[in-house]
Amino acid sequence: MLLDLYRTTLTALRYRWLAYELLIRDLKLRYRGTALGFVWALLNPLLFMAIYTLVFSIYLRIKIPNYPLYLLCGMIPFNWFAMSVQAAVTSIPDGRMYVGKTLFPTELLILTPVLVNGVNFLISLALIVVFALAMGVHLGWSLVLIPVVIIGQFLLVTGIAMILATFNVFFRDLQQLVTYATSALFFITPIFYTREMVPERFSFFITWNPLAALVQMYQSVFYRGTMPSFRELGFVYIAGIIALALAATWFQRYREFFGEYV
Secondary structure (H helix, E strand, O other): OHHHHHHHHHHHHHOHHHHHHHHHHHHHHHHOOOOOHHHHHHHHHHHHHHHHHHHHHHHOOOOOOOHHHHHHHHHHHHHHHHHHHHHHOOHHHHOOOOOOOOOOOOHHHHHHHHHHHHHHHHHHHHHHHHHHHHOOOOOOHHHHHHHHHHHHHHHHHHHHHHHHHHHHOOOOOHHHHHHHHHHHHHHHOOOOOOHHHOOHHHOHHHHOOHHHHHHHHHHHHHHHOOOOOHHHHHHHHHHHHHHHHHHHHHHHHHHHHHHHHO
């Protein structure tokens, strides 16, 4: 398992220049022909924030102070996860012209959507900072740990994306299930409600959900102005490393069969 993880990591590092070129290409394709370009990376979370604020803060009257900021702290990190896995799950069949026919590293097909959506995530972080400052949140030394949190999320997202992409080659129904699964995860992760609102008998959905730990850390820094929990940070890193190790093992084991199925 560790050897497979080492091989996969080494391949990604060896072809980092190619990963960069694919990243730039996909970013250009995503916003090509649009009048606003990268501004859409900011508008999308803003539009959804406005809708959820209207529904949950005004219609349903959920009493959470500074609710728009609270929403952004959960929505923007979750969007990186959801959009990455939804794009990555079909990345190998979509890149079938490269699979098994050239020396092209198939790993990069999976890594590219994670990186592309990661760039959008970094751009969107500016929104959280602006809202936090506008609402009087003290952003102190806790900001130093945000890069550490982002790296942990990158490990987790990449691992899950690679697992799903590997098995979707053989079970194409998986790409349909991923859409429903990410929607379900959005609602069982405390993004538009607080952990305290979850009944005790359902608390395991929060306790064993690494996405809930991620959202909580972003909320700690940008919403509460406090240091993120090191227990939650450790949980995310452990989950991410395990997911990435499993992903590398299964990917290396089945990659020789990809050409037959795509």
